Amino acid sequence: MAATVPQSAEHLVIGAGVHGLATAWHLAEAGEEVLVVDKDGVAAGASGIACGVIRNNYFQPAMQELMAACVEIWESDPEAFHYHGSGYIALGPAAQEEELSEVFERQQRIGYDSELYTGEAEVAAHMQEMFGDWRAEGLTVCLHERVGGFAFNHESMHGLADKARAAGARIAEGVEVTGFDSDGSGAVTAVQTSSGPVEVEQVVIAVGPWIASLWKLLDLPAHIDVHHPDGSVERDKPMWTYWYLQEGEVALPPRTLSTDDGRESPVLHVDSHSPLRSDSGGLITDEPWGIYVKPDRDSVQGGAAPLPVGPEFEVDPYPTGSVDPGFPDQWCAALSHCMSRFEGCREHYVQVRSGGAGAFTADNFPVFDRMRDNVYVAADSNHGYKMIAVGREIARELQGEHSTLLAPFRFERFATGDLHPVSQSPYPWS
Numbered sequence: 279m280a281a282t283v284p285q286s287a288e289h290l291v292i293g294a295g296v297h298g299l300a301t302a303w304h305l306a307e308a309g310e311e312v313l314v315v316d317k318d319g320v321a322a323g324a325s326g327i328a329c330g331v332i333r334n335n336y337f338q339p340a341m342q343e344l345m346a347a348c349v350e351i352w353e354s355d356p357e358a359f360h361y362h363g364s365g366y367i368a369l370g371p372a373a374q375e376e377e378l379s380e381v382f383e384r385q386q387r388i389g390y391d392s393e394l395y396t397g398e399a400e401v402a403a404h405m406q407e408m409f410g411d412w413r414a415e416g417l418t419v420c421l422h423e424r425v426g427g428f429a430f431n432h433e434s435m436h437g438l439a440d441k442a443r444a445a446g447a448r449i450a451e452g453v454e455v456t457g458f459d460s461d462g463s464g465a466v467t468a469v470q471t472s473s474g475p476v477e478v479e480q481v482v483i484a485v486g487p488w489i490a491s492l493w494k495l496l497d498l499p500a501h502i503d504v505h506h507p508d509g510s511v512e513r514d515k516p517m518w519t520y521w522y523l524q525e526g527e528v529a530l531p532p533r534t535l536s537t538d539d540g541r542e543s544p545v546l547h548v549d550s551h552s553p554l555r556s557d558s559g560g561l562i563t564d565e566p567w568g569i570y571v572k573p574d575r576d577s578v579q580g581g582a583a584p585l586p587v588g589p590e591f592e593v594d595p596y597p598t599g600s601v602d603p604g605f606p607d608q609w610c611a612a613l614s615h616c617m618s619r620f621e622g623c624r625e626h627y628v629q630v631r632s633g634g635a636g637a638f639t640a641d642n643f644p645v646f647d648r649m650r651d652n653v654y655v656a657a658d659s660n661h662g663y664k665m666i667a668v669g670r671e672i673a674r675e676l677q678g679e680h681s682t683l684l685a686p687f688r689f690e691r692f693a694t695g696d697l698h699p700v701s702q703s704p705y706p707w708s
């Protein structure tokens with residue numbers, strides 16, 4: 279039976295992922311009438327497949343401030359959000375010392391609870407205090423965030439949906455948006471859906487990796503000029519580029535990763551320049567490598583370097599559960615490189631429903647902005663499972679307030695050159 283939708287809505291939110299649901303929750307709490315539509319269902323997109331890492335470690339001050347606000351929301355109801363505040367640790371080689379030190383200093387300024395360890399011996403001692411079998415070499419900087427951690431993707435999104443519904447929002451699943459009707463000023467008057475048209479006052483677009491198709495329906499540019507702070511201009515850059523995030527699991531109990539005193543492990547993110555070998559000694563890579571790992575529901579889960587895909591990518595059906603053939607060897611070798619408890623873990627590797635694609639903007643940072651008078655776009659450039667506070671800020675903006683947290687993520691930055699500083703990391707996620 280086709281899903282039904284009302285003929286009109288004050289606020290129509292497209293997408294039942296973290297941003298759509300959080301926006302709906304806060305709008306409804308403020309007494310607004312909200313309808314969320316999703317072509318599939320709650321958590322059907324990237325928010326339902328995300329590894330669930332919640333960290334503050336970003337080189338960009340605006341990202342750090344936003345992430346700090348997000349952690350406060352995660353911490354406000356750990357049970358409903360299935361949030362585990364076990365913390366987050368970033369470890370790196372000498373090349374990362376300066377940037378992680380800057381991140382740490384800003385964390386101290388904004389009151390974010392963290393510690394910095396530098397020098398190989400000090401870093402190893404800190405890690406061995408938690409994990410007696412820690413044995414990774416060549417790591418000379420460690421940023422230990424005492425807050426943040428991880429949450430379980432599906433469960434947390436259903437917790438968020440429950441909050442939105444309890445506040446009065448309606449969520450219509452199985453309703454696909456197919457077009458927009460506009461008036462002479464460009465404002466959207468009605469949204470065309472697979473269940474018929476809905477007249478609207480405000481629209482919020484929060485469709486994760488599907489953003490390119492709705493962007494096109496709004497006649498927004500597929501290519502843009504990107505102005506840099508030094509005055510240089512990159513002409514005609516694709517607005518959207520896809521990366522594929524590789525993730526997998528070892529079917530070992532989540533407690534395998536526990537600290538020696540029995541606590542849940544912080545999320546571990548290791549970047550290294552040390553040669554990586556398999557347990558039998560074969561060289562896996564002598565290039566720099568990076569991984570992250572965390573406890574999952576019944577296993578140990580994590581990922582590694584994303585694969586660049588390019589400006590074109592088929593997101594339907596949403597691809598998940600595949601990795602580069604070398605990924606399992608590399609990820610398992612990296613776990614064993616760090617802790618002897620993971621020796622032999624390669625035989626426990628399983629390729630489950632994990633990994634997936636993300637749509638990145640022209641500068642790899644989010645665009646949170648009104649792209650038409652009554653159309654707000656939340657395009658998080660694949661940074662955003664952790665960004666649960668964005669919806670609260672969008673709701674405030676829709677009610678006429680100004681959000682200082684979202685201001686640095688306006689679309690106009692590409693024209694004004696107010697871009698975010700870029701880290702040395704080869705990946706678009708830091």
Ligand SMILES: Cc1cc2nc3c(=O)[nH]c(=O)nc-3n(C[C@H](O)[C@H](O)[C@H](O)COP(=O)(O)OP(=O)(O)OC[C@H]3O[C@@H](n4cnc5c(N)ncnc54)[C@H](O)[C@@H]3O)c2cc1C
Nearest residue numbers: 293295296297317323324325329330331455486662663664
């Ligand atoms: C493998 C992977 C791991 C990740 N790990 C992390 C992590 O550890 N930490 C982190 O912070 N971030 C992580 N991310 C990024 C994060 O998942 C995304 O940035 C975030 O979930 C995007 O949320 P969203 O609400 O914008 O979109 P989504 O969660 O993708 O939701 C969009 C929804 O829109 C619906 N939709 C699409 N088109 C239409 C349409 N035309 N009509 C109606 N509905 C439509 C979809 O069905 C979907 O449910 C990861 C991403 C991937 C792919």
